[in-house]
Amino acid sequence: xxxxxxxxxxxxxxxxxxGIASLIYIVYLGYKNENMVRIATLATIVGLxxxxxFLVLRWMISGRAPFANGYEFLMSFTAGIAGAYLVAxxxxxxxxxxxxxMPIAWLIxxxxxxxxxxxxxxxxxxxxxxxxxxxxxxxxxxxxSYGAFALSLGTSIMYLIKQSMENSGSRSGFSKRMPSLDxxxxxxxxxxxVAFPFLSAVIITGAIWAEYxxxxxxxxxxxxxxxxxxxxxxxxYLHARFTYGWRGSKAAWMSIVGFIFVLFTFFxxxxxxxxxxxxxxx
Amino acid sequence: xAKKPVKEEPNVSPGESRDSADDRGIINTIWNFLSSMKLGIxxxxxxxxxxxxxxxxxxxDMYGQPDYLRFYNNPVFNLILALLALxxxxxxxxxxxxxRGTLKGPKADVSENFVKNLKSxxxxxxxxxxxxxxxxxxxxxxxxxxxxxxxxxxETFKVASDRGHLxxxxxxxxxxxxxxxxxxxxxxxxxxxxxxxxxxxWEGETYSLGQVQGIDNVDFDDYFDIRVEDFRTEYRPGxxxxxxxxxxxxxxxxxxxYDFTLYVNKPLVHNGIKFYQSSFGHQxxxxxxxxxxxxxxxxxxxxxxxxxxxxxxxxxPMGYDDANKEVKFYLYQGRQAVFDGGxxxxxxxxxxxxxxxxxxxxxxxxxxxxxxxxVPVIGAGSILLIVGIVIxxxxxxxxxxxxxxxxKEGSLIEIGGISAKDKRGLDRDLExxxxxxxxx
Numbered sequence: 001x002x003x004x005x006x007x008x009x010x011x012x013x014x015x016x017x018x019g020i021a022s023l024i025y026i027v028y029l030g031y032k033n034e035n036m037v038r039i040a041t042l043a044t045i046v047g048l049x050x051x052x053x054f055l056v057l058r059w060m061i062s063g064r065a066p067f068a069n070g071y072e073f074l075m076s077f078t079a080g081i082a083g084a085y086l087v088a089x090x091x092x093x094x095x096x097x098x099x100x101x102m103p104i105a106w107l108i109x110x111x112x113x114x115x116x117x118x119x120x121x122x123x124x125x126x127x128x129x130x131x132x133x134x135x136x137x138x139x140x141x142x143x144x145s146y147g148a149f150a151l152s153l154g155t156s157i158m159y160l161i162k163q164s165m166e167n168s169g170s171r172s173g174f175s176k177r178m179p180s181l182d183x184x185x186x187x188x189x190x191x192x193x194v195a196f197p198f199l200s201a202v203i204i205t206g207a208i209w210a211e212y213x214x215x216x217x218x219x220x221x222x223x224x225x226x227x228x229x230x231x232x233x234x235x236x237y238l239h240a241r242f243t244y245g246w247r248g249s250k251a252a253w254m255s256i257v258g259f260i261f262v263l264f265t266f267f268x269x270x271x272x273x274x275x276x277x278x279x280x281x282x
Numbered sequence: 283x284a285k286k287p288v289k290e291e292p293n294v295s296p297g298e299s300r301d302s303a304d305d306r307g308i309i310n311t312i313w314n315f316l317s318s319m320k321l322g323i324x325x326x327x328x329x330x331x332x333x334x335x336x337x338x339x340x341x342x343d344m345y346g347q348p349d350y351l352r353f354y355n356n357p358v359f360n361l362i363l364a365l366l367a368l369x370x371x372x373x374x375x376x377x378x379x380x381x382r383g384t385l386k387g388p389k390a391d392v393s394e395n396f397v398k399n400l401k402s403x404x405x406x407x408x409x410x411x412x413x414x415x416x417x418x419x420x421x422x423x424x425x426x427x428x429x430x431x432x433x434x435x436x437e438t439f440k441v442a443s444d445r446g447h448l449x450x451x452x453x454x455x456x457x458x459x460x461x462x463x464x465x466x467x468x469x470x471x472x473x474x475x476x477x478x479x480x481x482x483x484w485e486g487e488t489y490s491l492g493q494v495q496g497i498d499n500v501d502f503d504d505y506f507d508i509r510v511e512d513f514r515t516e517y518r519p520g521x522x523x524x525x526x527x528x529x530x531x532x533x534x535x536x537x538x539x540y541d542f543t544l545y546v547n548k549p550l551v552h553n554g555i556k557f558y559q560s561s562f563g564h565q566x567x568x569x570x571x572x573x574x575x576x577x578x579x580x581x582x583x584x585x586x587x588x589x590x591x592x593x594x595x596x597x598x599p600m601g602y603d604d605a606n607k608e609v610k611f612y613l614y615q616g617r618q619a620v621f622d623g624g625x626x627x628x629x630x631x632x633x634x635x636x637x638x639x640x641x642x643x644x645x646x647x648x649x650x651x652x653x654x655x656x657v658p659v660i661g662a663g664s665i666l667l668i669v670g671i672v673i674x675x676x677x678x679x680x681x682x683x684x685x686x687x688x689x690k691e692g693s694l695i696e697i698g699g700i701s702a703k704d705k706r707g708l709d710r711d712l713e714x715x716x717x718x719x720x721x722x
Contacts, residue, residue, distance in 0.1 A: 125518055128526050128546035128559075186706050193675040200671055204664045212547050215558040215650050217660060220350035222337040232330040236323050242702055243319040273337055 003061050004123075010054040011075075015113065017047030018082065018106040025098035029174055037095045041086075044102060048082040051075065062123040067139035068130060070270070071121045074108055076139060077266070080147025081105040084191065088151055092187060094179045100154035134209030141205060145198035146262055152191040153259040156252035159184040163249055185247050188255050196234050203227050222273040226265040233258050317372040325366040332359055355471070367464050370457045384450045384679070390433040390442040394685045394696055402709050403698030406719050412439055412686045412693040415719065419684055419695070422715045428682065438687040445680055449703075452674030459666035466656035466663060475499050476653040481557060483510035484646040488534070491555070494651050504553040506535035513562055513645040514604040521603060521610075521624055527559050529647040544649070554653055561648035566599045566609060566640055573635040587614075590636045602643045609640040678704035680711065695719065 001009075024040035054075055058066035066072045085101045088094075112121070158178055165175040179187070206224065207217040218224060237254040240246040246254070315321060336353040343349040353359070397403065408415050416432075416439035423430050428443035469475055479496030483489050488509040491497060512530040517523065529544045533552050544550045550557040567581040572590035580588040587596040594616050601610040603624060613621035613633060625631040630639045682699035697715065701708035 125523055125525070128524065131526070132547045182706070197668065197671045197675060200667055204668065207660070207664070209547075211657065212549060213558075214560075215549060215556055215652050217657065220336065220354045222350075225333050225337050225350075229330045229333050232326045232333070236326040236330075239319060239323050239326070243323075269337075 003057055007054060007057040007061060010050045010057060011109075011112075013050040014047045014054060014075075014078070015106070015109045017043045017050065018078070018102060018109060021047060021098065022103040022106045025095070025102055028096065029099050032173065032177065037098075040098055040102075041089065041095065044082055044086060044089075044098070047105075048079060048086065051079040051082060055079065058123055062125070064126055064131075065133075065136035065139070067136055068126050069120065069124065071112060071116060073139065073142075073266070074112055076143040077146050078105040078108050080143035080145075081108075081150045082147075083144075084147035084151040085154075088155075088187060088191070092179070092183070094183070094187075096178055097151075097154055097158065097187075100158050101151055104150050104154070129213045132209050132212060134205055134212065138202060138205040138209055141198050141201040145195045145202055146266065148191040148195035148198065149259055149262050152188040152195065152255050155184045155188040155191070156255040159188065159252040160249060181248065185251060188252065189241065192234060192237070192255060192258075196231075196238065199227070199231055199234065203231060223265065223269045226261070226269050230258065230261040230265050233261050313372065316369055317376045318369075319373065322366070322369050322373060325362060325369060329362050329366065332362060363464065367461055370460055374454060374457050381450055381454060384444075384447050387429055387431050387447065388442040388444050388681050388683065390431045390440045390683075392440065392442065392683055392685070394687070397683050397685050397696040397698045400683070400698030400700055402700070402705065402712055403696070404712065404716055406695045406697065406716055407689065407692060408695060408719055409692040412437055412688050415439075415686050415693050415695055416441065418719060419686070419697070419715065422718055423682065426711050426714070428680075438685065441682075441684040441686070443682050446677040446704075447679055449673060449677030449679050452670050452672070452677065455666050455670030456674060457670075459663045459670055462663035462666060463660055466659035469656035469659065470654055473498075475655045477651075479651040480560070481508070481649040481651045482646055483508065483529075483649070485510050485512055485644060497651070500553075500555065500653060504555070506533060506552060508533060508557075510647060511541070512604075513647040515562070515601055516605065517603045521606070521608070524601075527562060527647075529559060529649065531557075550649075554655070555651060556653070557649040557651050559647070560650040563646050563648070564599065564602050565644045565646075566602075567642045567644075568638065568640040570597065570636065570638045588638070590638070593634075593636050595633060595636050597638050599640070602645065609643065611638075611640075675703075678707065680704055680708040682708070682711065682715075 021040045021043040024036055024043070028037045028040065055066045055072070058072060058075075062068070067076060081101060082105050085098060085105075088097055088101075159181060162175055162178045162181060162184065165172065166181075178184070203224075206227070210219065210224075211217040233254075237246070237251065237258060240254070241251055333354075336350065336359075339353070340348045340350060341352040343352075398405075410418075419441055420430050420432065423441070423443045426445070428445045429447065430441060430443045432442075433440045477496055477498035477500070479494045479498075481489070481494045488507055490507050491500065491505045509532040510529065511532055512528075514528040514530070516525045516528065518525045526545050531542045531544055531550060533540055533542055533550070535552065542550050544557060544559055546559045549559075564584045565581060566584070567579070569577045569579050570588055570590040571577050572592035574592055576591065578588075578591060582588055582599070584599055584601065587598045589596050596614040598612045598614065599609050600612060602608070603610060606624070607627045608624040609627065610624045611621075612619055621633065625638075625640065627640055627643070630637050678701065680699060680701040682697065684695060684697040686693055686695045688694075697712065699708050699712060
């Protein structure tokens with residue numbers, strides 16, 4: 001079997017594995033069965049392995065780091081999400097979080113399958129400006145950062161759901177099995193606390209690379225600007241949290257808004273605005 | 283998004299009563315306002331909102347290209363940045379005392395009520411005497427990595443302890459980094475140091491630095507010459523995709539002369555002046571002939587065209603592959619492209635009655651040239667930023683106080699703590715200490 005076929009398979013297996021994991025985690029919301037949910041964890045692990053295998057194969061096929069076009073960025077993003085989720089599950093033992101995080105990764109893969117034409121998925125050569133080791137570091141840090149932000153999105157949504165169920169006096173097992181509000185708030189914050197330094201590193205490595213490639217560390221290109229905007233929003237979140245004790249639902253809302261900015265920086269800029277990062281879209 | 287909080291600004295100044303009309307009161311009010319965290323958060327959000335506007339409403343230059351800088355260089359945007367810098371500066375000055383206090387450590391001499399009123403708090407009765415309980419708590423706290431401070435009042439023992447206190451340096455470094463980065467940007471835009479320019483050089487020619495367009499703020503002692511030996515385009519196999527552009531240069535600066543091959547992502551730096559591969563061009567010469575077989579000589583620039591007499595054909599050279607000595611060109615018949623490919627130098631290319639022979643190519647390279655003493659400052663600021671953020675998140679301060687006094691048949695321990703960033707960690711430590719105490 002040649003590498004390209006193998007790479008296609010690794011995408012398909014990842015897609016199926018994340019799909020199975022998402023499905024079981026969602027079923028687990030209403031039907032508590034520890035053996036069943038163990039399969040979901042296993043599927044997530046398998047998916048992450050094939051997801052990473054995809055990136056390695058892409059690296060072997062193209063002879064460069066697999067971070068050059070939208071397809072490769074998205075595959076890195078999903079690996080970041082699955083990785084962040086597995087860390088959270090291993091650390092906090094709340095498998096129910098999977099129902100709110102893994103579907104994000106699966107939806108991204110589904111979007112690729114439906115919307116991304118073959119030509120923009122193929123392994124292409126790098127244009128001269130992209131031939132830099134800083135690109136690899138830049139995207140690798142983004143993968144960690146965005147994965148952790150996605151996790152905090154999931155736990156923030158859980159927070160709001162659980163809170164509204166508690167407020168309305170619901171005593172369903174689903175609400176009871178969710179981690180406590182305090183724990184959800186804490187997990188959201190901890191993952192933002194990981195994602196934020198990495199986001200800073202994404203911006204800085206991007207600036208270093210721009211300095212080498214174009215001689216301008218900052219040119220207010222929309223992608224740069226939106227990454228800064230995202231950074232500012234999370235910086236505001238962190239200040240509000242420490243000074244005004246913005247926890248709980250306020251923090252959860254801010255984390256959701258922050259993730260909308262992450263998504264816009266990732267997708268929106270390429271589709272609605274144009275700039276130096278235009279290659280990121282196709 | 284940022285509009286709404288602005289209305290709250292009048293409420294920001296805490297502490298001072300606002301109707302105190304004396305100057306000191308006003309100065310304090312302004313000082314408090316400028317140093318408030320609320321202003322900081324509002325400014326962060328205003329900055330975010332303003333940045334969004336700049337990506338949606340993009341000024342265009344005379345060629346219709348987006349000119350992002352023009353928006354972000356306008357005075358209003360700079361005013362927001364300046365206010366934020368001022369806010370951070372005053373905020374940091376204001377908190378200097380608390381920084382020193384935190385580094386020194388918490389005071390042990392607190393009242394029992396203070397401990398009781400802490401959010402995470404418990405009262406524990408033990409059978410041992412206060413001195414033994416005190417020893418035990420001290421030991422447990424040390425085991426958990428706390429710095430311990432104590433005081434005694436008769437038979438009452440008091441303990442204050444903390445860990446992760448160095449974490450307070452984190453925000454300081456982060457905020458300092460912002461000021462450093464602003465400073466670097468000011469250096470760049472002050473026009474007092476460095477410049478942004480363009481160097482255009484033909485192959486085989488030697489240029490002095492004085493010929494760089496836009497050169498400024500460079501000492502004459504730092505001037506040197508550059509000889510452009512060669513400009514090369516490297517194509518990938520297949521001859522369509524460009525792999526890299528190279529400029530082979532010779533830096534001529536007395537004893538410090540050397541050859542340097544510059545390409546995209548590999549700038550040349552000499553005497554603090556940087557050169558980046560930015561653009562290029564070619565001048566092609568050769569001959570064409572039409573149905574009458576009469577040679578016409580031509581010399582045209584890249585993307586210009588030559589039309590053999592008596593035809594509707596246009597040869598448009600697009601680039602030059604140095605390794606294969608091949609001219610890349612388009613051929614149009616009227617408006618229709620009929621050929622897109624390459625032909626070697628001095629090899630005729632025939633199309634119908636027409637024929638073209640490219641005989642010579644001369645190339646020039648375009649390098650963006652700049653000097654920016656702010657770059658190392660930005661680098662230092664970036665390192666500070668990352669170090670500061672990592673310290674802030676890794677070292678999370680937890681503080682625990684305890685008051686131990688004798689009671690009938692043993693002692694009563696009041697123990698409690700605070701942690702802004704790691705309440706769960708603090709609660710775990712408190713639980714651990716409580717369970718260890720009860721186990722005795």
